[in-house]
């Protein structure tokens with residue numbers, strides 16, 4: 001278990017599943033479409049929802 005891996009979306013603080021770069025599809029989309037707030041569904045996310 002690698003606790004250092006964070007979602008590749010800089011606005012997001014969530015931890016993706018093993019082998020994943022993003023915690024959710026919304027973050028994967030955000031890479032190509034920069035946005036101010038993270039739209040992932042995780043309640044623990046530090047990004048603004």
Ligand SMILES: [Zn+2]
Nearest residue numbers: 012038040045
């Ligand atoms: Zn997030």
Ligand SMILES: [Zn+2]
Nearest residue numbers: 007012023027
């Ligand atoms: Zn994320």
